[in-house]
Structure formats: structure tokens, C-alpha cells
Amino acid sequence: MDNQTVSLLLYGCSLARDLESNLPDLVSQPDSIVNSCHRIARVFSVVQEQISNVSVHHHQHDAQVASFMQLQHHQVQQVPLQRYSPPSAALPETPVTGGEAAGASASRIAGARQLAADSEGPDPAGGRASSSSSPSRQRSRRRNGDQVRKRVNMEAHLYGNPEIPPEDGFTWKKYGQKEILGSFFPRSYYRCTHQKLCQCPAKKQVQRLDSNPHFFQVTYCGEHTCHMSSTTPSVVPLPIVSRDMTDVHPMLPQQFPPQAPSTSQLSAAGTVPPWMPMDFDGGPSTAATRDDTCTLLVDAMFNSGSSDTNSMDIIFSSMDGQDHQHQPSWPDTGEASD
DNA sequence: TCGATTTGACCCAG
DNA sequence: CTGGGTCAAATCGA
Numbered sequence: 001m002d003n004q005t006v007s008l009l010l011y012g013c014s015l016a017r018d019l020e021s022n023l024p025d026l027v028s029q030p031d032s033i034v035n036s037c038h039r040i041a042r043v044f045s046v047v048q049e050q051i052s053n054v055s056v057h058h059h060q061h062d063a064q065v066a067s068f069m070q071l072q073h074h075q076v077q078q079v080p081l082q083r084y085s086p087p088s089a090a091l092p093e094t095p096v097t098g099g100e101a102a103g104a105s106a107s108r109i110a111g112a113r114q115l116a117a118d119s120e121g122p123d124p125a126g127g128r129a130s131s132s133s134s135p136s137r138q139r140s141r142r143r144n145g146d147q148v149r150k151r152v153n154m155e156a157h158l159y160g161n162p163e164i165p166p167e168d169g170f171t172w173k174k175y176g177q178k179e180i181l182g183s184f185f186p187r188s189y190y191r192c193t194h195q196k197l198c199q200c201p202a203k204k205q206v207q208r209l210d211s212n213p214h215f216f217q218v219t220y221c222g223e224h225t226c227h228m229s230s231t232t233p234s235v236v237p238l239p240i241v242s243r244d245m246t247d248v249h250p251m252l253p254q255q256f257p258p259q260a261p262s263t264s265q266l267s268a269a270g271t272v273p274p275w276m277p278m279d280f281d282g283g284p285s286t287a288a289t290r291d292d293t294c295t296l297l298v299d300a301m302f303n304s305g306s307s308d309t310n311s312m313d314i315i316f317s318s319m320d321g322q323d324h325q326h327q328p329s330w331p332d333t334g335e336a337s338d
Numbered sequence: 339t340c341g342a343t344t345t346g347a348c349c350c351a352g
Numbered sequence: 353c354t355g356g357g358t359c360a361a362a363t364c365g366a
Contacts, residue, residue: 174343176358189357193342205357 005047011213012043150220153209170224172204184210198226 019036027033154168172190180187185208192200201222209215 173341175360177344178356178358181355187356191358 005051008043008213009047012040012047015040015043152218152220154216154218155214168204168218170202180207183207185213192224192226194226200224200226202226 015036019033019040023033171193173193173195174188174190176189177186178189187205187207190204190206192198192202194200195202202224203221205219205221207217207219209217
């Protein structure tokens with residue numbers, strides 16, 4: 001049983017626990033119970049199928065997973081079928097243009113780099129008295145048209161509730177959550193806590209990866225102008241950095257992606273921090289690469305917090321540098337790279 | 339009491 | 353027309 005299956009199993013368990021803990025409140029809401037049960041059943045069903053097929057050839061495993069995803073998803077991306085990334089597999093941080101629809105592109109990337117995995121939305125939001133809105137409400141809902149977005153993948157807390165997104169050194173205020181078509185998990189919308197105080201335009205979107213509930217895809221939009229970070233996070237976030245996809249996906253053809261860097265390009269001496277789990281096939285170069293980057297991140301977050309320096313800027317500029325060097329161009333994804 | 343979160347409604351780009 | 357992003361009232365919790 002691979003880590004992917006374990007992750008899915010754990011997620012199913014957490015859903016069951018949630019249902020159990022909320023059961024007293026849900027007694028009067030049979031629809032919510034049905035929805036929860038359905039969702040839990042689906043998760044465990046996939047786990048069961050994966051386990052039962054674990055001894056089967058990997059291609060059959062892929063087909064099993066893919067069939068589940070096709071069952072779940074409205075849109076299956078036309079990308080090469082790939083093996084799931086293990087929980088610690090690295091997905092490159094991806095700068096995204098603001099004009100690009102985050103959801104669509106995110107799904108495209110997720111599909112291209114992990115598995116074509118975009119599911120039908122989960123259960124509709126639980127019944128809650130509708131909040132009345134003024135019919136005459138006129139608001140400007142301009143999207144962040146020309147703002148550059150930065151996308152990173154972060155691992156959930158290794159301990160505690162895996163549904164809590166990782167901290168990143170800033171304080172955020174959640175202002176929305178939405179079920180995204182083609183995604184198994186809802187997307188949460190955050191803006192900087194100091195938005196009003198400092199007119200800080202920073203926002204971020206957090207969404208759990210369909211194919212790996214232990215990972216969050218965090219899309220940052222806008223730069224922090226407040227320069228006010230929170231206290232040191234209790235758990236160091238684990239942004240996922242660029243690495244050789246052939247390392248992540250041993251089944252992939254060696255030339256996919258064509259310009260993927262060799263692991264030697266990414267190598268750096270170091271050891272894996274205790275909070276950073278090894279992945280399946282994580283060779284020395286992989287561990288060293290992550291360690292190197294994470295050291296940089298930690299240093300940037302905690303040692304570079306001068307008043308005139310935004311730690312996330314440091315992180316992203318550093319990662320940008322890596323990306324510019326190592327970010328492969330992805331065929332067939334149509335992914336903007338600016 | 340007040341700030342944070344939830345969540346249905348609304349707006350608008352594609 | 354659809355779906356992502358945002359608003360804001362209701363609700364939660366410290």
C-alpha cells in the first residue's frame with residue numbers, strides 16, 4: 001500500500017470522525033448525513049480498490065485510479081497518464097498570470113503533473129439559513145487581472161488535523177470558500193489580515209490536492225505591502241520545490257518533461273530535516289534539493305524579517321530563480337509560465 | 339464585545 | 353450561460 005493510498009485512507013477516517021463528532025447536530029439534517037456518508041463511502045471505496053489492486057501491475061493501478069477520477073470528475077485532462085505523486089513528491093511552484101483562471105490552470109497542472117485528477121465537486125455546502133443580500137448590491141469584483149500569481153504546494157501539518165492548511169508566516173483572514181468544479185476539495189480564499197490597516201493587497205487561495213489530500217496548493221496573489229508577518233509558525237511549512245519529474249514519476253518516459261533538469265543540476269549537500277518525510281523513491285539528490293530549498297525558506301522566513309523586506313518576496317524570488325533555471329516547460333498543458 | 343469564520347448570494351470574465 | 357472570485361449577514365468563539 002503506497003503513501004497515496006494511506007493518505008486517502010486517513011482522509012476517509014477524518015471524514016468519518018467529522019461525521020461522528022457532528023452527528024448530534026446533523027440528526028435533523030438527514031441530507032447532510034447522506035452526503036457525508038456518500039463522500040466517505042467513495043473515499044473508502046477507492047482505498048479498497050487500490051489496496052485490492054496493489055499487487056497488480058502498476059498500469060492497472062493507474063487505470064484504477066484514473067477510472068475513479070473519471071468517475072469523480074467532469075473533466076479529465078488530456079495529459080499523459082501518470083502515477084500519483086507520493087505525499088512528499090515535489091510539484092514545482094508555478095508563477096501564474098493573473099489573467100489565467102486559477103481553477104482551470106490549477107487543474108491542468110495537477111492533471112499534467114500528477115494525474116488527470118479533477119473531480120466533481122463534493123457535497124453541496126451544508127444547509128444554512130441563507131444570508132440575505134441586498135438585491136441592489138453593486139460591487140466591483142474586478143479580478144486580479146494583471147497580478148502575478150505564485151503557486152506553491154505545501155504539505156499539511158504532519159501532526160494534528162491535516163485539513164488545516166500550513167502556515168506561511170503571514171496572518172490571513174478567510175473571506176470565502178467555494179466548491180470548485182472538477183476539484184474534490186473546496187477552495188478557500190484568504191486575504192491579508194492587515195488589508196484594511198495597510199491596504200495590503202495580498203491574497204491567497206488554498207486548495208487541497210485532489211490526488212493527495214495531505215498537500216495543499218497555495219496560490220498567492222498580490223504582494224504584501226504590510227510587511228507584518230505573524231509570529232513564527234509552529235510548524236514550518238513545506239513548499240514543494242522544483243525537481244526532476246522523472247524522479248517523481250519513475251514510470252514517465254525519461255524525456256518527459258523534455259527540459260526537465262537532471263537531479264545533479266539540483267543537487268546540494270545536506271540531510272533531510274526530521275519534519276520532512278522521505279518519499280518513495282527519494283534519492284539523495286532529491287532529499288538534498290528539498291533540504292537546500294527548505295533551509296533557504298526557513299532562513300528567509302525567520303532570519304530575513306527585516307521591516308523593509310518581505311519574507312515571502314525572498315522566498316519567491318529565490319524560488320523564481322530556481323524555477324527559471326529548472327522549471328520545465330510542460331507540453332500539452334497550455335500553462336502560462338509568466 | 340469583537341474579530342474570525344461560514345456560507346448563500348451576487349458579480350463578472352470568458 | 354457557467355463557474356470562479358468576492359461580498360456580507362449570520363454565526364462562532366475567545
